[in-house]
Amino acid sequence: MIEVANRLKHVEEYYFSKKLREVAFLKSQGKPIINLGIGSPDLLPPSNAVLQLKEGLEDDGANKYQSYQGLPELREEIANFYKKRYKVNLSGKTEILPLLGSKEGIMHISMAFLNKGDKVLVPNPGYPTYTSVTKLLGAKPIFYDLKEDNNWLPDFIALERMNLSKVKIMWINYPHMPTGANAPNKFYDEVIAFGKRHNILIVNDNPYSFVLNDRPISIMRYNNAKQVCLELNSLSKTFNMSGWRVGMLVGNYEYLSAVLKVKSNMDSGMFYGIQKGAIEALKCSDMWFVSLNSVYEQRRELIWELVSKLNCTHDKYATGMFVWAKLPPKVKSEEFTDLILKKYSIFIAPGTVFGSNGEGYVRFSLCAPEVTIKEAIARL
Ligand SMILES: Cc1ncc(COP(=O)(O)O)c(C=O)c1O
Numbered sequence: 001m002i003e004v005a006n007r008l009k010h011v012e013e014y015y016f017s018k019k020l021r022e023v024a025f026l027k028s029q030g031k032p033i034i035n036l037g038i039g040s041p042d043l044l045p046p047s048n049a050v051l052q053l054k055e056g057l058e059d060d061g062a063n064k065y066q067s068y069q070g071l072p073e074l075r076e077e078i079a080n081f082y083k084k085r086y087k088v089n090l091s092g093k094t095e096i097l098p099l100l101g102s103k104e105g106i107m108h109i110s111m112a113f114l115n116k117g118d119k120v121l122v123p124n125p126g127y128p129t130y131t132s133v134t135k136l137l138g139a140k141p142i143f144y145d146l147k148e149d150n151n152w153l154p155d156f157i158a159l160e161r162m163n164l165s166k167v168k169i170m171w172i173n174y175p176h177m178p179t180g181a182n183a184p185n186k187f188y189d190e191v192i193a194f195g196k197r198h199n200i201l202i203v204n205d206n207p208y209s210f211v212l213n214d215r216p217i218s219i220m221r222y223n224n225a226k227q228v229c230l231e232l233n234s235l236s237k238t239f240n241m242s243g244w245r246v247g248m249l250v251g252n253y254e255y256l257s258a259v260l261k262v263k264s265n266m267d268s269g270m271f272y273g274i275q276k277g278a279i280e281a282l283k284c285s286d287m288w289f290v291s292l293n294s295v296y297e298q299r300r301e302l303i304w305e306l307v308s309k310l311n312c313t314h315d316k317y318a319t320g321m322f323v324w325a326k327l328p329p330k331v332k333s334e335e336f337t338d339l340i341l342k343k344y345s346i347f348i349a350p351g352t353v354f355g356s357n358g359e360g361y362v363r364f365s366l367c368a369p370e371v372t373i374k375e376a377i378a379r380l
Contacts, residue, residue, distance in 0.1 A: 010135045015128065015353045023347050034376050036303075036364045037347040039177075039321050041240040043295060046281050046288055049239065053277030066269030068260065070098030074275045077282040078248055085210075086218035094253040095226075097260060098278075100270055102207055102234040102247035105259070106171075107133050108266070109230060109249070112258040113168055113201055114139040121170035123154070125178055125354035125361075127205065130171040142167065145357060148326075152181035156190055164198045173205040175213050178354050178363045180318030182215065188222045195228035201255070207234035207247075210289055212296050212366075213319035218250075226252040230259075237321055239281040240292075246270065246278045296321065299366045302373040307364065309380045310340070323364040324351070333359055344379045 012018075016038055027033045044050070056062055069075065075092040082088045090096055099105045106129050114120065116138035122130045124143040134141045144159060146152040154172075172191060174183035195202040202219070209216035219229050230251035236242035249259060303323045307314050312325035327336055333350035340346050349365075351358025 007136050007138065011132045031345045034346045034372055036368055036376065037349045039365045040242050040367055041237060042367050042369065043240045045240045046284050049277040049281040052280040053273040056273035056276035059272065062272040066272055068264040068269055070270060071275045074098055074279050077279045081282045082218060085216055086221060088218045088220045090250055095250055095256065097249045097256045098270060099247040099249055100267060101236060101245040102205065102232040103129055105232045105247055105249050106130060108259050108262045109203060110134060110137055111262045117166065118168040119166045121167055123171060123173060124356060125351060125358040127173060127177055128353060143355065147357065152176055152179045153183060153187055156194060159194065167198065167200050169201045169203060170195065171203055171205060175208040175319045177208060177320060178322055179324045180320040180322060182319055188219055192222055192224050192228060196224060202229045204229060204231045206231055207237050208320040210238045211321045212293055212300065220250060230255055235278055235281055241281065244274050244277065246274060296366050299370055299373060302370060302377065303364045303366060306373060306377050309377060321366050325362050325364060327360050327362060333362055337362055346376050346379065
């Protein structure tokens with residue numbers, strides 16, 4: 001056997017990649033699995049976007065390698081989207097880099113800015129990829145606490161007390177996954193000042209701003225953001241296009257050029273038809289957001305019912321595509337989710353997947369039709 005690289009010794013296979021294999025096995029054994037574990041939108045993308053993708057197949061050159069920076073029309077439409085939806089001015093020529101989903105951006109940004117031994121501030125709880133990518137590159141994740149009693153926001157006094165000398169990047173993600181917490185204006189000003197003071201690149205991962213959230217915010221709206229911040233965004237959840245793989249990175253030209261240096265050596269541009277579809281999706285009117293959210297709102301009501309049937313509690317002001325529920329005292333997240341899977345064939349995510357501060361919580365996805373959630377309620 002050929003030995004794998006040392007870097008793989010420090011990372012585990014992604015929890016959901018492993019768990020979904022187990023869930024698929026249970027399904028193959030005839031178990032009537034209800035999957036409320038993952039956030040893969042089951043609703044369809046905007047119909048005009050699908051049409052444009054299909055028509056794009058016939059266009060001249062659709063089969064060819066595409067630009068590393070995406071079609072200029074796509075970048076312009078992203079700029080229009082940012083202007084209309086976040087009141088942020090970006091140059092489509094220099095301040096926008098389309099990506100194959102925002103997940104790949106986490107790797108590209110990290111490769112562009114981290115050296116071995118650098119440190120990275122990672123939210124606990126938070127999206128697990130920040131940690132695994134950091135470790136894959138031989139850098140060190142330094143977890144900063146997010147706690148319910150501080151509304152899942154970082155404690156800047158505690159951050160200032162840390163040894164920040166080798167910290168190069170800080171990941172933030174509001175609206176926050178998995179808790180659904182939102183950040184106030186004051187937070188963005190504070191985090192930008194923190195980044196400037198310590199010369200830390202602040203990266204806001206922002207894929208959930210349009211799901212059950214009436215206050216979409218881009219960090220780029222705040223003073224000095226372009227000096228120390230980048231923002232990742234995605235069409236995966238906003239337009240139900242997670243499998244199409246469309247994301248973007250926005251920020252100042254110098255930072256984006258560094259990321260492009262990495263990206264252009266790793267992929268060869270996004271499929272043309274998908275870019276055409278994405279352009280169309282970005283043009284959607286307010287009605288798209290209203291109808292998307294009315295579906296999620298009804299589902300969330302049902303999930304809340306399920307949550308109370310399980311003697312858990314939730315924050316009714318939380319946003320996003322998940323319900324983050326608190327377990328009764330002393331109940332362990334993974335034991336609980338394993339039990340629910342075994343006893344009721346319902347798959348939900350244990351909070352510990354997102355870090356140690358997720359202990360005592362579980363996460364329910366809203367990516368299942370009402371009838372399925374009702375079936376889950378009935379089983380309990
Ligand atoms: C916080 C967060 N960031 C990034 C992503 C990646 O999204 P995508 O690569 O589909 O844009 C996800 C996906 O679940 C997420 O929850």
